Amino acid sequence: MNKHTQWVVTVFFLTVISAFASTDLEADRKAIDQAHGTTEAIRSHFKKSLQKAFKEKGAVGALGECKIQAPQMGVQTGTWEVGRTSHKLRNPSNQPRAWLKPLLEEYQKTPVSQHQKQRLVILGPQHYGYVEPIYVEAVCLNCHGAQISSEVQKELKGLYPQDQATGFKLGDFRGLIWLESRSP
Numbered sequence: 021m022n023k024h025t026q027w028v029v030t031v032f033f034l035t036v037i038s039a040f041a042s043t044d045l046e047a048d049r050k051a052i053d054q055a056h057g058t059t060e061a062i063r064s065h066f067k068k069s070l071q072k073a074f075k076e077k078g079a080v081g082a083l084g085e086c087k088i089q090a091p092q093m094g095v096q097t098g099t100w101e102v103g104r105t106s107h108k109l110r111n112p113s114n115q116p117r118a119w120l121k122p123l124l125e126e127y128q129k130t131p132v133s134q135h136q137k138q139r140l141v142i143l144g145p146q147h148y149g150y151v152e153p154i155y156v157e158a159v160c161l162n163c164h165g166a167q168i169s170s171e172v173q174k175e176l177k178g179l180y181p182q183d184q185a186t187g188f189k190l191g192d193f194r195g196l197i198w199l200e201s202r203s204p
């Protein structure tokens with residue numbers, strides 16, 4: 021399946037699910053589009069800024085780049101709160117909210133090849149949650165892999181004494197990007 025077909029199939033699938041959960045299909049579809057657009061903006065920012073910082077400043081210098089910094093990312097978050105969470109956290113303030121816990125567990129238990137690439141959750145009338153999975157790429161291994169340089173290890177220990185986010189392999193499920201719509 022190419023990317024476009026995958027997207028169409030996913031939207032169709034989500035639409036079917038939404039039909040049972042809500043009567044306002046148009047609003048659900050709009051929410052998915054908006055949430056996906058925001059997620060894409062975050063992903064593209066990460067890709068660029070992390071790799072750039074890594075090249076220019078090395079792994080230790082790039083440590084501060086693995087954060088969601090919505091305003092700097094040019095991401096429109098007016099109607100959405102955004103964040104990341106994981107089953108293995110580095111920063112304890114990235115704990116999953118209650119609605120994210122079962123989703124996180126489900127993604128963790130399911131083989132990566134069978135992961136749903138997007139999920140919309142109806143949290144209330146016009147109140148949405150949305151997630152997309154994050155996977156480990158080559159650049160991530162420098163700070164989340166099994167073999168991390170001693171300088172990075174030292175920094176991480178100082179900054180995140182409870183760090184659990186190491187030992188990942190290429191392609192592993194790393195966590196979720198989540199969005200929650202703000203109350204209208």
Ligand code: HEC
Pocket residue numbers: 070079080082083084086087104105106108109110111112114154155156157159160161162163164185194195196
């Ligand atoms: C230069 C080091 C570095 C690299 C490279 C890096 N990260 Fe991180 N990552 C961190 C740090 C530091 C944090 C904690 C950020 C914070 O305080 O919120 C973090 C946090 C995260 C979190 C939030 C959940 C948590 O554990 O607190 C996710 C998800 C994540 N990284 C995924 C990735 C992915 C995917 C890649 C590769 C595309 C990547 N990281 C590359 C250093 C890095």
